[in-house]
Structure formats: structure tokens, C-alpha cells
Amino acid sequence: MTKPFIHVSNLRKVFNPGKANEYLALSDVSLDIEEGELISIVGPSGCGKSTLLMIVAGLLEASGGTLEIGGGAGAFDPHRHVGMVFQQALLLKWRTVLDNVLLPAEFLRLPRREARERARDLLNLVGLEGQETKYPKQLSGGQQQRVAIARSLVHDPRLVLMDEPFGALDALTREKMNLELLRIWEQSGKTILFVTHGISEAVLLGSRIAVMTAGPARLARKIDVDLPYPRRLDMKTHENFGAYTREVYGLLGME
């Protein structure tokens, strides 16, 4: 048996250990992820989703358990192969769209010309062709988040971590962005960890859903979503879709 791309087992995270404000943010999380998978992570507020992403990104130390990334082809460098997207687009307002996308490439000192070409291709991929010289404030919220997605891909990471990337968008834009993300994922072949509060979003996007529960925060269940790709919005009316959402609601104690 080959090792999975990401292997998480019995991961624990305690904030401020030994102090009065000690807090158990993750008690026992185990999860294997294959390269190229899009996996949704849902759970109530405060259950440790962001904490989990931060540990996977190498930005936080786990307090216990194991995290191995890079099983399979090639070595994995956490400083080179991770892209991130947050709820806020976090664009630098004094930079053009193109220069915002190029930021990670600049930090990594990637060759300029290739990076620019790649950034242009990515802007086309996220549907922003011709907007390169605009400034962030000239874009809508959805467009800004597209820029953030292009930026997360510019250094060709193997793993993209998304923390409620569409949480600040209105419902219609959000559904549109879901479809866009599916298309981007299929075309780029990246491994994506997608954290969300939206249960139907989680079902629509993920090949699997990791459901986390709070108090103490742990991974309750992993659900395989057997809906065919490419996924479409009308699948939401499909009877299986309803079954999956009900299952997630059930696991979250919200039936």
C-alpha cells in the first residue's frame, strides 16, 4: 500500500499548555488525503478547523500525533508547496490585480517572466482576463476572491488550503464561485482542503467531507460523497444530495 499524500493521525493541539488559559483546540484528528482530492471540512464555529489548516500549513506546531505530507511523488516543501485562501481576499490595495497575484512568486524569488506568464494564465483561469491592471477596490467581492485564488496558485503549490473562502459572499455569488472552484480544481489538479460552514457547499464540492464536532474538538466522521464530477448546481435537488446533507446535519446534532 502506498502512503497517502497527507497523513494525519491522532493530531492534538493544546493552546497555552500548562497555563490558566490552557485550551484543547484539537483532541484527536485522523485523516488521510490523496493527491488531487478536494476535501470539505465542516464543523461548528470554534471546533478547530482553522487550527487544523494552520498545522497542515506548517504555521502552527501540533502538540501531539503525526502529520506527514508528501507521500507519493516528489518531496514536499511546506515553504514552497502550500497555497492559502482566507475569508477575506487580503489583497494589497496599492498593487494591481496582476501584481497581487505575483506576490507569492516574489517572496519565493521565482523567475519573473515565467511567473508573470503563469499569473496571466491563472487570471484567465479564474475568469478575470483583461482585469490585470485594475486595482482591488475596482473589483467586486467575488472578483477579489478570484484574485486571491489565482494568487494561491501562482507558485504552483501541490496543496491549497482554503479557510471559508466564500464565507463573506452573498448566496448567489457564492454558488457561482462554487462552480468556478470545481472547474479550477478539475483543470489544475490540485489537492484542496476546503473549510466551510455551509453544509450544502461542503457536499457540492467535496469528494469527501470531514465533519468535525466541538467540545472537545475532534473529527467525527468522514463521508464519501458519491456524486459524479463535473458537479452541477441542479445536483442539489438530487435525492442523494439531500441524503448527504441530512447525514452531515445529523452528525452536527442539528437534525
Add this chain to the structure above:
Amino acid sequence: MAGPILLHLLVVLIWQLVADYGGLPTYILPSPTETLATLFEPRNRWIENTGITALEIFGGFLLAVGIGVTIALLFSWSRLTLVLFMPLLVSLNMIPKVALGPLIIVWFGYGVVTNMAIAFAICFFPIVITTARGLSEIEPEMLYLARTVNASKWQIFLKIQFPGALPYIFSGMKVSAVLAVAGAIVGEFIGSEKGLGYLMLQVQINLDTATMFMAVLMITLIGVVLYGAVALLEWLLVKRGGAA
């Protein structure tokens, strides 16, 4: 654009009319033409006095920008200096700087250096406070994002923190530009042998109000030039393009 200019001219015109026909003596209200005429009085040494005052203002201001921004940078690089020294600076800022004038004269004597020091003291704090604020105004998520692509502290500073702080620095500089003028003039009032403030005290004895008016106009002009230079620089560095 035309409206505001016309309004300015209208005020000058009214001033001229009131001075000419209002029945007020010249030592109370000289007219615009009388005021401008004092420019040709050699005893007023306009070039020298204006030069000295401008030097005090620009010198104090530039010193405050240089030292103020540097200290704010230290604060942003080391949390310890921030925690230790920021409260001290805030306390020092409570001292009315103008009240330090007589003391600074004791330390430096009369003259350009003293007045520059007063201008510096009065416009230093706004620069430190706004710059420090601007440098700390970086979202934690932005830092995470930078760290996932191995950004060094210096790269983060250069590409995110400093450009992000520029609008704050400029707003501090605008406040300080106005304060620097006041600081230098107060210095000249307290004790000096040159400068526009000194000239005002000199001609006040003879009730030469027209020259005093002209001196105030010159001081204002220096302030406008300084403020304009800051605003221009801000436009070039911050506002041009679509940002801010």
C-alpha cells in the same frame, strides 16, 4: 477649481474695500496694497527673515520625520521596545511642547537651532504615533499567507508593511507640517534675533501693522509650501493609480 479661486479673490477685494472706506486706522487694518508695499521696505530684510524661518520649519519637520519614522520602525521590529517606550512617549506627549521653549533656550541659546528644536518637539509625536499605528495595521492572515511562501521579515516589511503604513505616515506628516510652523514661530517669539516672528515683534513696537500682516502671509506661505510638498509626495507615492 474656478469657484474657490474667485472666492479667495473676493475676500481680498472685500478686505481692500473695508480698509479703504471702512474708516479704520491703518494700524488696525492695513489694506492689501499697503501690506504688499511693505515688501519693498529694505529694513524688513524679507529674504533673510523668510529664509531663516523656513529653515527652522523645514529643518524641524524633516528631523521629526526622520527620527519619528525610525523610532516607529524600531517599535515594529521589537515588541520589547514598543512595550517599554510607547507609554513613555505617550506621557511625554502630554507635555505642552510650547511650554518647553524657555528651557530649550537655556539649553541651546537663541537662534535657529533652538527654534528648529521647538518645531521638532512639537511635530515629532504625531509622526511616531501614526507611523507605528500604520506599521502594526497588518492582518494576521496576511502574515500567515506570507509565511507559507517563506517570506522573510524584511520582505514582509518591504512589500506589505511599509507600503501599507505609507498613508498613515502621510497623514501624520500633514498634521506635523502645520504644527512645525507654529513651533518655529513660537520659538521666534520667545527669543530670537532673526526670522519672521522676530520681525513681527520688531515692527510691533512702531505699530507697523502692514508689515506684521505681510509677515503672517509669508509664514502662511511657508506652511502652504511645506504642506503642498507633502501632499504632492503623497499623491506620487500613494494616491496615484487606483490605490487608497
